[in-house]
Amino acid sequence: MTMVTTRPRVAVVVFPGTWSERDFAHVAAEVLGWEHRLVWHLDTDLGACDAVVLPGGFAHGDHLRTGAIARFSPIMEAVSAFADAGGPVIGSCNGFQILTEAGLLPGALMRNDHLEFRCDWQWLRVEGPQSTPAWLGDLADGELIRLPVSHGEGRYVADPATLDELEATGRVVLRYADATGALTEEANPNGSERSIAGIVNAAGNVLGLMPHPERAAEIEVGGTDGLRLFRSLERWLQQRPASAERRL
């Protein structure tokens, strides 16, 4: 029996001011061999796709609040519908900010506590990857990965009840750590509450994270840990029951 495998198709949403869409597209096309399509924010249709990427950047100039204007872009209705149907969505950096403003993820991202833009490699501790098999299925609980961060407004905040609930339900999946995995104040690049770097929605299909997995997908740029998120997705898509495929 042969398993039918098709190339994953990813829709990469582009807002005015988005800057990481070409990096995602490069990784999709040149590293992973996926099909990809850049989708302009004024479009209302994502097209046929298996996953949606909201890349980093400064959508609408970050005016008012990061992601505040982007959430009203016409394409966001299609993104919400795709997410509601269980489709895998990843929002990195500005994409994470947009997901919180759109209400697809709880909390908000605010100005870094030291007021500086932070651009550096960052250790992250993986927690409960089973909460999001589509995005972290290939990673182990407690594992350390290293990804670049590049943001001025990455301080994750939410009220204590929300933070408690996120932790109790295993939805905090990435935390800023040092090279030993310790969650220290020094290892926290932006002052995020409880060192939170990435969270998922209750269904586990929508991942928001401040770091940039697409910038760590080739050894030439300093690391390949980001690739593991995309390999997870690839495997998840292949293993998904045929009945669930192509209906998203």
Place this chain on the structure above:
Amino acid sequence: MRWLAEVHVALRQGIADPEGQTIGSALRSLGYASVGDVRTGKLIRVPFEANDSASAEAIVSEMCQRLLANPVMETASWELRADEQQDADEAVPS
């Protein structure tokens, strides 16, 4: 008639305001030793059209909820007044 809302967006209590802290320490270093906990916010002036003050209030409230403030970390308050001085050329085309 035209109205002018001055919307003040402030950070919720308990939300750290590093910009305010930096301004506070700058003021103290200038010699204003008594300066306490400085908090920053935004002032957004919104001219718009509404039939009466009740509907103008309702519209501003909705604007704040939908866009101007994020309830996760911000609160909004506003002052509303009739914008009689508004020059016709400045009016937002409808």
